[in-house]
Amino acid sequence: MPSRGCFLSSVSAATVLTTAVSFWAASASEAQSYRFGTAPPLFEDVILTPTLVSPDTTVRGLSGGPVESSELAGRPETNTGPCSGFMDTDPDHQITLTGFFDYLSLEIQSPEDTTLLVRGPGGSWCSDDVYGFNPAIAGQWFSGTYDVWVGSYRPGTYHPYVIRISEIPTEPINPSQPVVPPLDLAPVSPADPASDVRPAPVSPLPAVSPLDVAPVVPATPAADPFPDTPTN
Numbered sequence: 001m002p003s004r005g006c007f008l009s010s011v012s013a014a015t016v017l018t019t020a021v022s023f024w025a026a027s028a029s030e031a032q033s034y035r036f037g038t039a040p041p042l043f044e045d046v047i048l049t050p051t052l053v054s055p056d057t058t059v060r061g062l063s064g065g066p067v068e069s070s071e072l073a074g075r076p077e078t079n080t081g082p083c084s085g086f087m088d089t090d091p092d093h094q095i096t097l098t099g100f101f102d103y104l105s106l107e108i109q110s111p112e113d114t115t116l117l118v119r120g121p122g123g124s125w126c127s128d129d130v131y132g133f134n135p136a137i138a139g140q141w142f143s144g145t146y147d148v149w150v151g152s153y154r155p156g157t158y159h160p161y162v163i164r165i166s167e168i169p170t171e172p173i174n175p176s177q178p179v180v181p182p183l184d185l186a187p188v189s190p191a192d193p194a195s196d197v198r199p200a201p202v203s204p205l206p207a208v209s210p211l212d213v214a215p216v217v218p219a220t221p222a223a224d225p226f227p228d229t230p231t232n
């Protein structure tokens with residue numbers, strides 16, 4: 001994995017590292033280990049095997065870069081979300097899956113607004129604002145190697161993050177941006193019969209009897225008020 005020092009040299013390293021230490025350190029002893037250079041490495045690659053019982057895997061890094069996510073993904077949006085934010089040219093991590101995962105989730109945890117791009121077997125997937133201002137992608141995954149980028153929503157900003165990789169499903173905090181399975185094409189559920197409302201069949205109109213027309217009775221001739229007078 002290429003070093004990310006090329007972009008760190010263009011920002012305030014002291015500010016970035018101070019924020020990163022306070023975010024990454026879960027305890028005072030861990031914070032002290034960061035100061036003495038014994039902290040866990042950044043931008044690690046991961047190899048995972050489906051087990052269904054393995055604990056969550058975490059990797060760390062700094063988000064951001066000069067390239068728009070949509071440029072790296074080759075499109076402005078995927079079925080898992082918009083391709084937003086700014087990222088480095090090279091991926092931050094590579095995740096190699098040795099087998100098919102029926103479920104796997106990648107969740108970004110960061111104190112700032114971050115975005116996510118994953119590219120691997122089957123295509124590319126983007127995400128933004130699933131867990132608050134942080135992205136996530138989950139679902140079924142084919143075996144193979146996946147490139148992972150973590151971006152910053154705003155250009156020129158760099159934020160510490162942790163990627164939590166888990167085989168245990170979780171619910172998204174933001175219901176408007178659900179975690180969409182990138183590879184799981186679920187069948188369309190049949191309609192609920194109770195909700196299938198159709199209009200009742202229309203009863204046929206009653207038969208109409210032919211008009212009963214009474215026979216016309218010829219009128220009786222009226223009496224002649226001036227009867228003929230006999231002539232002599």
